[in-house]
Amino acid sequence: MGGVMAVTPAHAMTAAEASTAIRRAVDEVLGIINSGRPPAQMYGAFAGVFQRHADVDAISRSALGPTARQMDPSSFGQFREAMTGYVARKYGRRFQEFLGSRIEVGAARPLKSFWAVDSTAYLNGRSPMRVEWHISDKTGQPRFFNLIIEGVNMLASEREEINAMLARRKGDVGALIADLQQAG
Amino acid sequence: MRLVPVVLALSLAGCATAPPGEIADPYEPMNRRVHAFNKALDANLVRPAARMVKGDGASRPPVEGQPPGVMQMVGNFGSNLSLPGKVVNSLLQGRPEPAVKNTFRFAVNTTLGLGGLFDPAGSDFALPEIDTDFGETLHVWGVPSGAYLELPLLGPSTERDLAGKIVDFALIDPLDNVLTDEQKLAGTAARVVSKAGERAQFGSTVDSVLHESADSYAQTRLLYTQHRRYELKQEEDAIDPYAE
Numbered sequence: 001m002g003g004v005m006a007v008t009p010a011h012a013m014t015a016a017e018a019s020t021a022i023r024r025a026v027d028e029v030l031g032i033i034n035s036g037r038p039p040a041q042m043y044g045a046f047a048g049v050f051q052r053h054a055d056v057d058a059i060s061r062s063a064l065g066p067t068a069r070q071m072d073p074s075s076f077g078q079f080r081e082a083m084t085g086y087v088a089r090k091y092g093r094r095f096q097e098f099l100g101s102r103i104e105v106g107a108a109r110p111l112k113s114f115w116a117v118d119s120t121a122y123l124n125g126r127s128p129m130r131v132e133w134h135i136s137d138k139t140g141q142p143r144f145f146n147l148i149i150e151g152v153n154m155l156a157s158e159r160e161e162i163n164a165m166l167a168r169r170k171g172d173v174g175a176l177i178a179d180l181q182q183a184g
Numbered sequence: 185m186r187l188v189p190v191v192l193a194l195s196l197a198g199c200a201t202a203p204p205g206e207i208a209d210p211y212e213p214m215n216r217r218v219h220a221f222n223k224a225l226d227a228n229l230v231r232p233a234a235r236m237v238k239g240d241g242a243s244r245p246p247v248e249g250q251p252p253g254v255m256q257m258v259g260n261f262g263s264n265l266s267l268p269g270k271v272v273n274s275l276l277q278g279r280p281e282p283a284v285k286n287t288f289r290f291a292v293n294t295t296l297g298l299g300g301l302f303d304p305a306g307s308d309f310a311l312p313e314i315d316t317d318f319g320e321t322l323h324v325w326g327v328p329s330g331a332y333l334e335l336p337l338l339g340p341s342t343e344r345d346l347a348g349k350i351v352d353f354a355l356i357d358p359l360d361n362v363l364t365d366e367q368k369l370a371g372t373a374a375r376v377v378s379k380a381g382e383r384a385q386f387g388s389t390v391d392s393v394l395h396e397s398a399d400s401y402a403q404t405r406l407l408y409t410q411h412r413r414y415e416l417k418q419e420e421d422a423i424d425p426y427a428e
Contacts, residue, residue, distance in 0.1 A: 058425040058426065059425070061428075062423065062425035062428065090392060093388045093392065094388060094389050094392065097386060097388070097389065112422055112424040112427065113424055113426050113427055114424065114426070116422070127312045127313060127315070128312070134422065136426060138426045145425055146422075146423060146425075148420075150411055150414055151410045151411045151412075151413060151414020151415070152407050152410050152411055152414075153410055153420070155423045156406065156423060157403060157410075160399070160402050160403060160406050161397055161399070161403060164397070164398035164399035164402060164403075167398075167399075168398055183396070184396075
């Protein structure tokens with residue numbers, strides 16, 4: 001896996017491409033929120049956006065931390081699958097607070113090995129909310145792997161949460177996966 | 185007498201040290217007990233109240249071009265009264281620009297906004313509220329955050345921010361000498377009610393953190409710490425999953 005990840009893409013992503021990829025993901029998310037579909041269908045649609053635009057593998061690996069390295073590929077696959085549904089439900093519900101708002105996607109700046117794309121959510125009647133997206137093309141495609149809402153880092157908070165869930169199950173990854181399928 | 189909280193803040197903030205980017209939590213056992221209390225209070229009182237408010241439709245999310253709901257107006261009124269204190273803090277921080285903007289905001293909303301019920305400064309004059317507090321002033325003066333605290337009713341804080349709250353509440357509200365007791369009470373009530381409105385509007389996020397997390401104490405602490413560092417424009421280290 002590590003070997004595949006290390007392959008340098010033939011064409012490195014530019015700042016403009018990073019912004020465009022995020023704008024596409026944001027437009028899809030807003031489209032779902034404003035569609036007025038019932039929640040269950042919305043979560044399915046969010047899971048689709050997540051699979052198409054996010055690096056689910058990197059997010060899952062990073063959220064689980066060192067334990068991910070000790071897992072066999074099939075149970076990590078199950079974990080990643082459970083993470084997809086969990087993230088779609090949990091963040092899908094939070095995104096509904098953006099109902100009726102406008103999100104402007106700004107410029108990208110280089111950060112470590114990836115791009116940070118700035119965006120601003122304009123919710124009427126309150127101060128604009130800044131959402132920063134971290135996006136990389138390490139998979140060969142532009143995929144985001146983190147978002148930071150007014151300073152609150154999604155990966156950092158999921159690291160804490162997933163590890164608290166794992167600790168509650170005394171390190172039993174199978175039980176964690178079962179819990180994740182219910183959570184969010 | 186007026187200097188006591190400041191001295192208190194300085195001495196408190198000296199107590200706890202943590203590696204950069206992290207926050208010391210030497211009072212964790214006590215904080216966790218307070219957290220359990222706050223969580224129970226939210227489940228039994230605040231959440232049901234917020235649901236009632238939401239049920240009325242009074243706190244529907246504001247939509248462009250529509251007049252604000254009742255909750256929105258109450259919130260506007262409360263936050264308008266908090267502006268003069270923010271102006272004083274910006275000046276104490278040596279930041280004239282936010283002080284001037286919040287002064288104009290206060291002037292516009294108090295007059296055209298009918299005593300602060302409406303927000304023409306934000307919608308027509310591009311003067312959104314610039315938030316600050318005495319905790320930030322202490323930060324600008326070089327006081328470290330000190331230990332993490334979870335306060336009853338008020339929620340997550342730090343030693344420095346608690347000292348800041350005390351000063352903001354008791355000392356540096358310029359309206360103190362202008363308003364009558366009834367007006368002050370109305371202002372405080374408006375702020376409390378608007379908290380309930382926020383609880384209704386951001387209900388699912390609060391529910392998710394407080395009632396659905398595996399460790400809601402740790403989540404609350406992380407969220408508060410990160411957001412506070414962001415407000416104070418402190419650099420946060422980015423996670424690079426491709427370099428791990």
